[in-house]
Amino acid sequence: MSGPEFLIHPDANAVAEAIAERLLTRLTELQQQHADRTINVGLTGGRIATRAYQRLAADGPGSEVDWSRVGLWWGDERFVAADSGDRNDRGALAALQPTLGLDESQIHRMPADDGVLALDDAAEVYAGEFGDTVLDICLLGVGPDGHIASVFPDHPSFERSLSATSDVIPVRDSPKPPPLRISLTHPAINRSAEVWFTVSGADKADAVGWATTGSKPVPAGQAHGTERTLWLLDEAAAAKLNH
């Protein structure tokens, strides 16, 4: 594993464009290298990622990527009704599904709170679906507190994620609403070949500083890819970066 790489862009729009552009390039390369299998991507929620998905939806159809060989997973999800605007998958799929022609079998949504599964069972069901998947690329947003996926600092989810024997955990009392969530754990994230942090805005500068200097233990500081760890930042978010 090599050290983290930092790519700093002028503003949030440039970061979103860079994420989309890099995804197209990397997915094309990975599909050439692994012609026999699906390339698995872990999606994140959050503002910057949603902008990147819109860009990907515009540029993806004319690209060299074979979208029928891309599997979509989620790093975390809010455990609310499937049609809730709080869901992470809604923004992503609203952008990607109509233009990329994705089949339902390629889309691995985390379960919703639809009255069928309780939170713990929903996490277990997703763990079963995830199996021993190794994400080729895992996108992670970072909160102003240094959270990634639905693993929060100074919260039971952090210790639970670090020491997890399962790839997926239920999260209660999330400090950021909504309170019930499902999250990949650090072992699952850190099994990914590539982890790409996607961060913009001055309110994230402290979190980026803590994660990259280790000056405060935060979930983002404990995440990395086995082959590559990439930080895609804008200048404001990179203000306290250690590199």
Ligand SMILES: O=C1O[C@H](COP(=O)(O)O)[C@@H](O)[C@H](O)[C@H]1O
């Ligand atoms: O709650 C969440 O927030 C983070 C970051 O979102 P942002 O809008 O501040 O960029 C996101 O990474 C995570 O997936 C989501 O559930």
